[in-house]
Amino acid sequence: MSNNTFKIALIQLHVTDDKEKNLNNAREKVLLASKNGAKVVVLPECFNSPYGTNFFPQYAEYIPDGESVKALKDIAKTAGVYLIAGSIPEKEASSDKFYNTSTVYNPQGELIAKHRKVHLFDIDIPGKIRFQESEILSPGNQVTHFETEYGKIGVGICYDIRFPELAMIAARKGCIAMIYPGAFNMTTGPLHWELLQRARAIDNQIYVAACSPARDTTASYHAWGHSTLVSPNGEVIATTEHEPAIVYGEIDTGYLKEVRQGIPTYSQRRFDIYKDVSEGF
Numbered sequence: 486m487s488n489n490t491f492k493i494a495l496i497q498l499h500v501t502d503d504k505e506k507n508l509n510n511a512r513e514k515v516l517l518a519s520k521n522g523a524k525v526v527v528l529p530e531c532f533n534s535p536y537g538t539n540f541f542p543q544y545a546e547y548i549p550d551g552e553s554v555k556a557l558k559d560i561a562k563t564a565g566v567y568l569i570a571g572s573i574p575e576k577e578a579s580s581d582k583f584y585n586t587s588t589v590y591n592p593q594g595e596l597i598a599k600h601r602k603v604h605l606f607d608i609d610i611p612g613k614i615r616f617q618e619s620e621i622l623s624p625g626n627q628v629t630h631f632e633t634e635y636g637k638i639g640v641g642i643c644y645d646i647r648f649p650e651l652a653m654i655a656a657r658k659g660c661i662a663m664i665y666p667g668a669f670n671m672t673t674g675p676l677h678w679e680l681l682q683r684a685r686a687i688d689n690q691i692y693v694a695a696c697s698p699a700r701d702t703t704a705s706y707h708a709w710g711h712s713t714l715v716s717p718n719g720e721v722i723a724t725t726e727h728e729p730a731i732v733y734g735e736i737d738t739g740y741l742k743e744v745r746q747g748i749p750t751y752s753q754r755r756f757d758i759y760k761d762v763s764e765g766f
């Protein structure tokens with residue numbers, strides 16, 4: 486296989502309230518994915534702790550000094566893969582602030598990127614639903630891309646996928662894929678989860694992957710699951726239902742080029758009449 490093509494694995498992990506168990510489970514699945522040929526492995530949002538801002542203070546860790554980062558470095562190195570380690574609640578020592586943070590490791594086990602969720606999810610419909618991430622969390626202020634021998638890859642977290650600009654900036658900056666650890670619920674999952682991935686993929690002619698925790702009906706939050714890989718042409722390449730699973734798919738930069746030649750939107754933008762959102766990054 487040339488550097489044009491590589492296998493990606495999305496680990497739809499069963500997440501419990503036991504951090505050590507979650508990390509051990511993640512290790513086992515990442516090693517398995519690597520054995521099956523994956524070069525890039527993705528974990529879900531909030532994979533080391535229960536989902537919900539009320540769990541933050543108890544589960545949050547410093548990056549890079551916390552136990553999860555230490556474990557993840559070792560997992561990436563042992564497996565010899567790029568590891569996009571979903572997200573974990575991060576505590577910042579200097580400010581006492583919390584962030585929803587994705588860390589990325591190279592096959593040598595080095596922490597090479599960190600994405601703090603940029604768009605926080607705040608919703609308040611009186612008498613219906615209230616979910617205010619910003620009461621606990623602070624937003625990140627950066628777009629995140631990292632280099633691999635296959636090409637550059639961008640990272641967003643969950644709600645970030647609803648904002649096309651982040652994916653478009655990544656594509657304009659040369660990324661071949663956007664990866665979103667996420668956890669949509671039982672309403673927005675069926676409505677938007679796949680549609681958003683396909684939209685971001687076609688908008689930008691890049692690969693898009695989203696990795697969810699498995700659904701746990703005994704937990705307070707029921708995730709939609711359906712971890713999915715979408716091609717630059719908007720096709721669902723690989724997906725699953727809501728049970729724990731590893732979703733495998735191929736990313737082929739040769740195919741990406743073909744798609745861009747076939748429908749040249751990538752190169753035929755009219756920045757003379759509208760702005761290039763990636764300008765300045």
Ligand SMILES: *[C@@H]1O[C@H](CO)[C@@H](O)[C@H](O)[C@H]1NC(C)=O
Pocket residue numbers: 530531532535536537538572573574575584585586602606618643644
């Ligand atoms: C990240 O955001 C979600 C909501 O989008 C929140 O419920 C969750 O607790 C956060 N997770 C982490 C690990 O920061």
Ligand SMILES: *[C@@H]1O[C@H](CO)[C@@H](O)[C@H](O)[C@H]1NC(C)=O
Pocket residue numbers: 608614670671672673
């Ligand atoms: C899922 O989230 C949406 C958006 O916040 C909300 O309107 C809906 O009620 C939630 N659904 C469930 C099943 O919790």
